[in-house]
Amino acid sequence: GGVFPQSDNMGYLFLLCLLLPVYTITGYDASAHTSEETKNAAVSVPKGIVNAVFWSSLVGWIMICAITLAIPDLPTAAGQGFGMFFATMDAILPASLKLVLYIGILAAQLICGLATVTSASRMLFAFSRDDGMPVGSKALASVSAKFRTPVTAIWTATVLCILYVLLAMSIKVGEMSIYVIVVNSTLVFLFLSFTVPLVAGLFAYGTAKWPTPGPWAMSAGLYKLVTVLSVVGMGVILFIAIAPPNERVLYVILGFLVLALVLWFAVENRRFEGPPTGNRIAARKAAIAAAEAAVGEKR
Structure with missing residues (x-):
């Protein structure tokens, strides 16, 4: 259980190898989540995202190469599964450095x-x-x-x-822990959350709906090219994420989507008004100003 099917297809094996960096190069959108608290957010936020991806990719690539080259015997290491890293460290490093x-x-x-x-x-x-x-x-x-x-x-x-x-960590479905299933499902939802605005932007960028991009922007043609490549890449990642032995992830995703749709059409679409617009934004600003004044903060 928990083992990918054996394959001699180098293309498939290459795609499987993408799972490791995909799991680690995440969270680069954290800059966007704190954009309201960031000075010059229109430039600082995208710059932070690009820097996070670049430096994570560079340092991660060096680290993965170093660990791979340090493995004494690849067939033996492959048979050790999750213990491969620790076995390699035991074999090549003194106790103090380890x-x-x-x-x-x-x-x-x-x-x-x-x-x-x-x-x-x-x-x-x-x-x-x-x-x-x-x-x-x-x-x-x-x-x-x-x-x-x-x-x-x-x-x-x-x-x-x-x-x-x-x-x-304490609950298992078959031989796989719930933790692994949910983490894999989270990965899928994470990349879906990136894909949705990218696809929306593909049709809106450079049109009347999005006529003026921010200071950190591509041309409309380059943006659409990069977006298409990004969506295709994410599609490949999503396919690998639900391939055996992770087919249970697909069941979790489908179940969650069905539950979300039922809740939305049954309750939330009548209750939730969406992000504030118009007068609600003005009222929000007034409430923030009053709260700041109450604690002695000056604008």
Whole structure:
């Protein structure tokens, strides 16, 4: 269980190898989630996204090459499965250097976890502020007068993440843990969330709906070319993500989509008004100004 079918097709094997960087080069959209708190966001946010992808790709490529070249025996390593990395480190590194490396990896994982919680809590706060959560939007949208942060949303996201990991690691479907299934499903939904606005932009960019791009922009023709290539690439990634032995991921995705559609047409499309527009934006700005004045902050 949990093993990809054996194949001599080099194209298929190459695509499988993309799964490793795909799992690690994620979260680069965090700059967008905090754009409201970013100075000169129209330039800083896209610059942050590009830098995150570039440096992650470069450093990751060097690291993967180093680990691959350090493996003493590839057939033996392949048979060790998830323990391959640790077995390789045991074989090539002295104990002291190995400890330093593991501490560095632990620190990097902690920072990645904090970044994930930051993005999750920021999105939870933003959705709640627009009354987008089915329950608890008012509490989750509240901002602490003392810390000037959405404390409720932050702690809610943090606790839910921890509970999810603890529960998912202890439950299995067949030989595969719920954790693996949900993580793979999350990867699919993550790239779907990128694909939807890209496709929408493909038809809107350079038209009356989107006549004036920001300062960090491509020409309409180049944008459409890059978008098509991106969507095709994401389609390949999504196909690999639901291929055996991850076919259960497809069931989770379809079940979630059906549930989401039922909830939307049964309840949410009549309750949720969408992001604020017109007078609601003016009222939101007035409320923010009043809150800032209440804590002595000057614009």
